[in-house]
Amino acid sequence: MCCTKLSEGAAAKFAELDAFIDGLGIQRTDERRRGRLIQVLHRAQEIFGYLPREVQSHVAKKLYLSEAHVSGVVSFYNYFTTEPKGKYCINICMGTACYVKGAEKVLSEVERVLGVKSDTAPTPDGLFSISSLRCVGACGLAPVMVINGKVYGKLTPAKAVEIVNEYKKLG
Amino acid sequence: MNKITSREALINAFNAAKGKLALRCTDIHDINAAKKEILCCGGTGCHASNSQELMENLRKYIKENGLENDVKVIQTGCFGFCAQGPIVKVMPDNVFYVQVTPDDAKEIVESHIVGKKLVERLLYVEPQLQARIHDYAKMSFYAKQKRISLRNCGMIDPEDIEEYIANNGFQALAKCLFEMTPETVVQEVLNSGICGRGGAGFPTGLKWRIAAGVKAEEKYIVCNADEGDPGAFMDRSIMEGDPQSIIEAMSIGAYAIGARHGLVYIRAEYPLAVNRLRFAIKQAREAGLLGNNIMGSDFSFDIEIKLGAGAFVCGEETALIHSMEGMRGEPTTKPPFPANIGGGYWGCSTNVNNVETYASIPVIICKGADWYSKIGNWKVERDEKGHWVKTISGNSGTKFFALAGQINNVGLVEVPMGTTLREIIFEIGGGIDGGREFKAVQTGGPSGGCITKENLDTPIDYGSLMRIGSMMGSGGMIVLSDKDCMPAMAKFYLGFTKDESCGKCTPCRIGTRRMLEMLEAICDGKADEKTLVELEDLANTVKDTALCGLGQTAPNPILSTLRYFRDEYIAHVRDKKCPAGTCTKLYQLVITDACKGCTKCARNCPVGAITGTVKQQHVIDQSKCIKCNACINACPFKAIVKK
Numbered sequence: 001m002c003c004t005k006l007s008e009g010a011a012a013k014f015a016e017l018d019a020f021i022d023g024l025g026i027q028r029t030d031e032r033r034r035g036r037l038i039q040v041l042h043r044a045q046e047i048f049g050y051l052p053r054e055v056q057s058h059v060a061k062k063l064y065l066s067e068a069h070v071s072g073v074v075s076f077y078n079y080f081t082t083e084p085k086g087k088y089c090i091n092i093c094m095g096t097a098c099y100v101k102g103a104e105k106v107l108s109e110v111e112r113v114l115g116v117k118s119d120t121a122p123t124p125d126g127l128f129s130i131s132s133l134r135c136v137g138a139c140g141l142a143p144v145m146v147i148n149g150k151v152y153g154k155l156t157p158a159k160a161v162e163i164v165n166e167y168k169k170l171g
Numbered sequence: 172m173n174k175i176t177s178r179e180a181l182i183n184a185f186n187a188a189k190g191k192l193a194l195r196c197t198d199i200h201d202i203n204a205a206k207k208e209i210l211c212c213g214g215t216g217c218h219a220s221n222s223q224e225l226m227e228n229l230r231k232y233i234k235e236n237g238l239e240n241d242v243k244v245i246q247t248g249c250f251g252f253c254a255q256g257p258i259v260k261v262m263p264d265n266v267f268y269v270q271v272t273p274d275d276a277k278e279i280v281e282s283h284i285v286g287k288k289l290v291e292r293l294l295y296v297e298p299q300l301q302a303r304i305h306d307y308a309k310m311s312f313y314a315k316q317k318r319i320s321l322r323n324c325g326m327i328d329p330e331d332i333e334e335y336i337a338n339n340g341f342q343a344l345a346k347c348l349f350e351m352t353p354e355t356v357v358q359e360v361l362n363s364g365i366c367g368r369g370g371a372g373f374p375t376g377l378k379w380r381i382a383a384g385v386k387a388e389e390k391y392i393v394c395n396a397d398e399g400d401p402g403a404f405m406d407r408s409i410m411e412g413d414p415q416s417i418i419e420a421m422s423i424g425a426y427a428i429g430a431r432h433g434l435v436y437i438r439a440e441y442p443l444a445v446n447r448l449r450f451a452i453k454q455a456r457e458a459g460l461l462g463n464n465i466m467g468s469d470f471s472f473d474i475e476i477k478l479g480a481g482a483f484v485c486g487e488e489t490a491l492i493h494s495m496e497g498m499r500g501e502p503t504t505k506p507p508f509p510a511n512i513g514g515g516y517w518g519c520s521t522n523v524n525n526v527e528t529y530a531s532i533p534v535i536i537c538k539g540a541d542w543y544s545k546i547g548n549w550k551v552e553r554d555e556k557g558h559w560v561k562t563i564s565g566n567s568g569t570k571f572f573a574l575a576g577q578i579n580n581v582g583l584v585e586v587p588m589g590t591t592l593r594e595i596i597f598e599i600g601g602g603i604d605g606g607r608e609f610k611a612v613q614t615g616g617p618s619g620g621c622i623t624k625e626n627l628d629t630p631i632d633y634g635s636l637m638r639i640g641s642m643m644g645s646g647g648m649i650v651l652s653d654k655d656c657m658p659a660m661a662k663f664y665l666g667f668t669k670d671e672s673c674g675k676c677t678p679c680r681i682g683t684r685r686m687l688e689m690l691e692a693i694c695d696g697k698a699d700e701k702t703l704v705e706l707e708d709l710a711n712t713v714k715d716t717a718l719c720g721l722g723q724t725a726p727n728p729i730l731s732t733l734r735y736f737r738d739e740y741i742a743h744v745r746d747k748k749c750p751a752g753t754c755t756k757l758y759q760l761v762i763t764d765a766c767k768g769c770t771k772c773a774r775n776c777p778v779g780a781i782t783g784t785v786k787q788q789h790v791i792d793q794s795k796c797i798k799c800n801a802c803i804n805a806c807p808f809k810a811i812v813k814k
Contacts, residue, residue: 037497042478079479
């Protein structure tokens, strides 16, 4: 299996993904096997952190689908990413409630401090990547940012930078 | 819990479980009661404010005081009053604490539970009375609400099916299975007048009648939980706070239309809701309330969860169905409608309803269409049997709104149809944040429009909101004040629809991008009055020609802001000024001679754009300034102004 671009431990990750897919009992003859694709891609992204081409082709093979179809689905949905993420994923909510409470200023300040733009490659040390997302539903706490699943609310640009610096210290 | 194999078994389960809610449903409020329950909000908002740790601390101190047999800590769903979270309610005392932190747990246990003395500082200050009160029913936020579909949210433990049963759960399903035919269920829903709460407002009973009329072996019933409208969190709150009601309602719908399979299409961005729903389905299966021969009847039904992957357009039912089939979530033209053969999931007849619609169904069945249809401002023509013939005006029932933006009481509210916007914003919502001036309220999210103060007395129903250029939408309500710039709001929404356009049809794919570019030019001061004419023209063209609801409604924020706030657009293009002072390219920050030279601004500037010596007027280097406004907030002398 070609895993040149993926980090070490890729074989174990593929094995984990295969165990999941095999558990679904997908048959080549099943006309509805395609319905499992998004579920499998979610699991694959949980395992690998992102969906590089190798993973996409692997999923295509296991589900008896064309690579073009898998790639088309991956590129359509915002939740799927083909780029690796930093150790800490900073998601800044750009839903309407957060926007009117100044989320744009929080985002641009975090971008400025870390020196990377949102939805691009992580910082050179691999610690942080920034994304903007649309509403986590915690509008009572607007503006909100989520770092690796933990929600931070009622932010100001300065407060957001303070929180990011705490993570930086952790390394 | 034992498997429920008959209607009698359900009644037995109800009798066995009802004691669980005794302390919560009582009218006798007594702080001296020995047995108590401490309810803590376990919704996403309060979770984010450490409600988990708060609960652990409460349990710890209860144990330390040897009270674990008498006092229980229970995690409930959302209370709705998110601005004041985390919320803790002590029953049967009927005491409502707000903004409780994990550190407050000790005082609540020692003072309130042990010492029988209220923790005054954690009580809510009712602005109208200027006093701290403990009874939630007297708070203006709750007083005007009518919580029918949200009855269980903030009341029961969403992870305990017995508590759902204790509050009459699954009685509606039992009534359908043992007293009603599928036809009478459809008729009852039709007579209730409930319309699709996802936003389009199509009568739910009619939708069910169409699906029921299709002759097919394989049919599907789908719950649309792809709540994509940014700033809306109604569906999330129900799924987190009362997931069993969705299961019961989908079962009722399946019985009515003749489906055996249910699917819930839910956003992956709502992990807590997904987990609660998964757990609820597992519990329902174990209790025999999902699966074969439910409660010993001939009816069999089960539900599967399908995760979304972040695409707003998937809230459109044909796109949603394609996404569940493992394809790109692109919409297709209707007909065929999902209910038609060839139009639904894998080509089978499929009925799609929204979460909030489902949440209302069990109450309609239990209490009857007649009862439900009297709530709201519905005027209806009926035949001699009392059956629905046509709607004259208004709508029946209640509607949820997620109040957010520049408003004091951010939260989830449920009000009868026909309530006015003024009541929602100024009475329930407590008015504008920071005492600023109300400017507009945006309903319907990126597909809706803004409503100005002239229309604040409009009763809320589908038709009335359409007439004033907005729409009901799913229930997001974003309140804007005088510091919000309307062209910038339109730009924000177009940025959203441009990103979310699936690209299938040209008017939407290219039209949203061109409209966004024009709005950017307007907000940057690079546009002239001709741009406004072109923008309006293009907006109308996209509205008329796009394939699906997303594209057809994408121009609404532009058209409605142009209609009500044209003067703001003119100020941007003619005078190159932003009246609200938010468009950064249209102002400079300047330090006036009110400056005392305290150096606070220079120390707070993140880019080092401010220079000056102590006790002398400072200066901002305009080439370095990023207009983050940190200096304005730091200056104690109000010496920094936007020019």
